[in-house]
Amino acid sequence: MKLRIEISYKTPKGTETNFVSDEMTADTALLISDDLRRTGRIKNMIFLDDYDSSWTLKELKKYVEEVETEPHNIFVYFDGGFDIETKKSGLGCVVFYEKNGKAFRHRKNRLVNSLDTNNEAEYAALHLGIQELENLGVHHMPVMIIGDSQVVINQLNGEWPCMEKTLNGWADRIEDKMKEMGITPEYELVSRKQNQEADHLASQALKEIEITSTIEVNDEKRN
Missing domain, CATH: 3.30.420.10 (Ribonuclease H-like superfamily/Ribonuclease H)
Known part of the structure; x- marks a missing residue:
């Protein structure tokens, strides 16, 4: 599954904006999302698949764990x-x-x-x-x-x-x-x-x- 990360970003002075990433694998999306969350400046984050369905971080982690045991x-x-x-x-x-x-x-x-x-x-x-x-x-x-x-x-x-x-x-x-x-x-x-x-x-x-x-x-x- 390919995903895009959509985030709402807030600077230390309160300026906000939104970003959407390029497509990436679910594993890569999890790695990048963990790195982004460490900044403490992410107000909101969702993951969008090829069908524009949205996934929460919890849902995506569960999906990756289940996929690991299947081809x-x-x-x-x-x-x-x-x-x-x-x-x-x-x-x-x-x-x-x-x-x-x-x-x-x-x-x-x-x-x-x-x-x-x-x-x-x-x-x-x-x-x-x-x-x-x-x-x-x-x-x-x-x-x-x-x-x-x-x-x-x-x-x-x-x-x-x-x-x-x-x-x-x-x-x-x-x-x-x-x-x-x-x-x-x-x-x-x-x-x-x-x-x-x-x-x-x-x-x-x-x-x-x-x-x-x-x-x-x-x-x-x-x-």
């Missing part, structure tokens, strides 16, 4: 591959997340025979990633979705229209599932090199090598 700080990498000769598709996704003070990497791939194009395979790979989020118990969280498919990323973030009926169906399915789970997505388009782990999983699926794994990792491994 959070989530990044989903996805990639789909399509073999024209065999009409088979390989789907790959990698989910990085934190839970109970530890960082994890979850990998999953799948071979499917029911798709017709590479773009459809890309959408199906992201759908697989969303399914894995559900399996991990992710709900009501912001999620960064990362891929090298210009079609999928630009259509889902609203920059490109989705005119093909089949792809539009996949987009609706993904967006409906995220809404059901309370996921707030952010999208990032990267190069194929930056997406090579998901790409490798998709290639392994086409070779009928099945991968499902979850391991603890260092934060640096996501980069």
